[in-house]
Amino acid sequence: MAKLTAACPEMIQLASGIRDFAPLLAPHAANADALSRWIVQVPGADLPHLHAFSRGLERDRDAVNAALTLPHSNDPTEGVNTKTKRIA
Numbered sequence: 001m002a003k004l005t006a007a008c009p010e011m012i013q014l015a016s017g018i019r020d021f022a023p024l025l026a027p028h029a030a031n032a033d034a035l036s037r038w039i040v041q042v043p044g045a046d047l048p049h050l051h052a053f054s055r056g057l058e059r060d061r062d063a064v065n066a067a068l069t070l071p072h073s074n075d076p077t078e079g080v081n082t083k084t085k086r087i088a
Contacts, residue, residue: 013045024068031068 005011020038024031035057042054057064066072 010047014047014050017042017045017047017050027067027069027071029069032065035064035068 001011001015005015017038020041024034024038039054039058042050045051
């Protein structure tokens, strides 16, 4: 990691942003508020791709909040889709 951040200092900011976002991927009721805080912090980083990612989250905020806070999953459906694609 030291070599990577020495070659590209933006990686420090990116790693920090991703490290803060990663816990949100485990559904929890408090994640909606945590996501709001994360989105507010993102513009402080000079990382255009991360800005674009956070804007995308904002555009579909209801779906993102549901995905990050509710225990439901579409894994079984996705599994069937994958099997169907393999057959076709």
